[in-house]
Amino acid sequence: MLAELGWGWIFPPAEPLPWGNKAQVNAFCFFLLFFPFRATSCGSTPEGDSQAQSKKALKKQQKEAEKAAKKAEKQAKQVSTMGSWHEGDFAKDQYGVPPMFQSQEKLDRVLVRVQDLTAEKAGQLLWVRARIHTSRAKGKQCFLVLRQQQFNVQALVAVGDHASKQMVKFAANITKESIVDVEGMVSKVEQKIESCTQQDVELHVKRIFVVSQAEPRLPLQLEDAVRPEGEGDEEGRATVNQDTRLDNRVIDLRTTTSQAIFRLQSGVCQLFRDTLSNKGFVEIQTPKIISAASEGGANVFTVSYFKTSAYLAQSPQLYKQMCICADFDKVFCVGPVFRAEDSNTHRHLTEFVGLDIEMAFNYHYHEVVESITDTMVQIFKGLRDRFQTEIQTVNKQYPSEPFKFLEPTLRLEYWEAVAMLKQAGVEMGDEEDLSTPNEKLLGRLVKEKYDTDFYVLDKYPLAVRPFYTMPDPINPKYSNSYDMFMRGEEILSGAQRIHDAQLLTERALHHNIDLEKIKAYIDSFRFGAPPHAGGGIGLERVTMLYLGLHNVRQTSMFPRDPKRLTP
């Protein structure tokens, strides 16, 4: 019943609204004048090798973008002045721009989700709130694609019993990315609509109201932002480069690809925590402002702290170990980690999310390695089983092979890896650390030999690990430490930690670490400490490598690197 009443019911014109109907319309015009448009003709530029696209095509594209922008501006002005169209229009209460949503009334109207618009709903008159993804006017008809997150549906406004000529014009002029409330009849279509996720139905629009109007010139086009790299190069169609994306992250995050990436990432966190909670781990919260640089002093950000200075934690390492010494037995934490590294690579961020684990063990640190690898396997399985839509959505833009893993997880020792690399022609010392290219090469060799994208490299040389790493009991040149790899890139670094204050002191001195600065840490081990091990996982890397993406900025919502602090 209420659904029949339309906007007039929610916003009775007699009501003295502070931001009322007319005022709103005028305000919108002011808004258009007040804010200078962005210089967006370069907003969509080719990604990667610019030579792939001819200059001519680029020019053509710029011209088209300019033309489209002008048209959009004109349309927006028409929408914002639509008040004048109402005279003599039989459908005048069925469309418009209502006043800003200020919680004026509670309305008992159900909004149906776009993904639920299926053939079973045919014949039902329903309300939907969605964005205008595209619109195309054609004579007395206007075709809209309505988008909601990863899903979209076609809608049709056609002159007839329910829509006037003015209403169709109004609909056609709503700017892309505006949010609208649409009431429409769900109708089966004869031919599948290939360009939409809801392929079997379309909405025949009876009413359409603008909830929030987008400025006419978008800094990037969503169609461009989801185009696979390379595709469309020949026709001069654009993709969007990374800086344009990140400068306009709020729009870039609306693409089906971004929606899928970050919904899957949310799943990684959930699977991580659920698996560990089921294993009896306790979640802890560790401080990020610390009095001494946790890992030696290099690459640390300094914070002004009242009359003194402090640092941003490079890892929760010391704190999670203190929790083990404080009898929490098995702990995990999820939180930001800060590294003041001036590295501008595809896989370094100055702030990332650490998934950290620390665990007391009974006899051997492999108990911990097994707990961690099992957790990773549970994550991989959970993603595979619960996020198939998201994986396929990302694959459309960034094709990659499905992620492969073994059960139990493959564990190689460092000397074996060195032997494999040497056999492949690499020259390196037995106790030398792996370079990034050698890590990648090793990943390919392991994939060839064992058919897995995930493995553990165990027993690293002691010399290349932090001072708190437990030495191997037999060969003091090696250590009880390990890294884990996904598609040939490191995602976790971990070790058995030294739980004995005396040995820890010796090792810190060996590394020339100022004992005074790590006093609280070493003191934690003086009053009984269980043997323990752990590791830290980079969330953005896990998401990136699971999906086979190539830049960690794609899996950080608002990435931070030496050159980027905004948005």
Add this chain to the structure above:
Amino acid sequence: MLAELGWGWIFPPAEPLPWGNKAQVNAFCFFLLFFPFRATSCGSTPEGDSQAQSKKALKKQQKEAEKAAKKAEKQAKQVSTMGSWHEGDFAKDQYGVPPMFQSQEKLDRVLVRVQDLTAEKAGQLLWVRARIHTSRAKGKQCFLVLRQQQFNVQALVAVGDHASKQMVKFAANITKESIVDVEGMVSKVEQKIESCTQQDVELHVKRIFVVSQAEPRLPLQLEDAVRPEGEGDEEGRATVNQDTRLDNRVIDLRTTTSQAIFRLQSGVCQLFRDTLSNKGFVEIQTPKIISAASEGGANVFTVSYFKTSAYLAQSPQLYKQMCICADFDKVFCVGPVFRAEDSNTHRHLTEFVGLDIEMAFNYHYHEVVESITDTMVQIFKGLRDRFQTEIQTVNKQYPSEPFKFLEPTLRLEYWEAVAMLKQAGVEMGDEEDLSTPNEKLLGRLVKEKYDTDFYVLDKYPLAVRPFYTMPDPINPKYSNSYDMFMRGEEILSGAQRIHDAQLLTERALHHNIDLEKIKAYIDSFRFGAPPHAGGGIGLERVTMLYLGLHNVRQTSMFPRDPKRLTP
């Protein structure tokens, strides 16, 4: 079978261990010499009003502590030189200090948890790893209390078939807080052991080995640290003051009370996330290093960021709203929040954990208020149903009334609260903010009238809220904003946000905010933004107030305030 082999099997003496048997024992002596003992005679001092304890009692207590510490040192020396006792001792393989756990061997021995030592296990010979909580030698017997997290059990080493005189002496001399592996027969006791959580059984020890030895002088005594305030004052028994606790947090966290507090807090996070995930919320990760102070510029920490400077986020506010503009619809995040406030109160921290929610709504922000209150109610119910042991453990030291809440949650409007306060004799203006004492008084009035410890205060005066708060649609002096309270203290602040770039600009100018600095934020609303609302919850406050504690430092593992940066 393997369980029968003892330590000799794990650490065959013939094996050339770098930190081998003998070396380890000698090293331990060196360790005792190398590290100066802490000046701990003042480690345990009375809490609160020192006049409650007479000077005489204090002196007596100091003297006793000194005496106990000297005895402990002597004992520890005896344990560390226990090698010499072995000669002629039939039980010499059944006790000792094995070499440091370095993952020498994988041992197939099951360790049973202390909480699982019940009467049903009587007659079984089991291994347990636990701390020496207390020990008391008495003739040919030594009674140990073995503690594991919140649980403890009595163990008995008695001269006889399985233990020699030397073995009993060895056990009696193990320092408190050392970690031991004990093999013992579970035996029913005739009289309940009131001082232990496992009251029906004790362990008759057959073997005992020290896994990790604690230094003999503890900076605080765990018995003192769990003593209820006030109790024992007459007898001159000590409690531990807050600074001593926090300076030695690793030991303070071992108390049953701390174990219970932080296990329950882990539950708060889990319940928060699980409830929201079930409601379709997506977890997001927001940056903590930001280029402009998010809430105006006061109370913000500055970070050196390569050649420029940046700030620590005072809330994820702007980013979670950007996620709403980016179509994530309903989001939450859990992460650190930084406030450079020079407030040294019981409820302020400079770094705390924010549980943040932001949600697009259909018609009215009360949809969001209901989502949040329902989430809080799910948390309260979850804690009540799943953490009763923890609640009761904390109540032993800090008694409080059970936390009360209503369904549906009580929602009062600001004017009603002002009326209640005025009726109770408070003089205040209608649009004046609530002072802390008035908040507390209001909490008491609400409890009396409605019998609830949790309620929402809605429709705050616009003037006392941040610039991005949506004004009320009818009365522009009020706003669509709310706080939530537990036991009379604020735990959440939230509002409908302005989703219109123009109004947002006006309100920012009204608050004298530099538009240039919040450009990225305002720009987020230019391309279509759904109406939305949200709120931020302080985790430490929720834990504190749910448990009826009185200082937020009790519910922050490693609290940060203007005067504390360590540990």
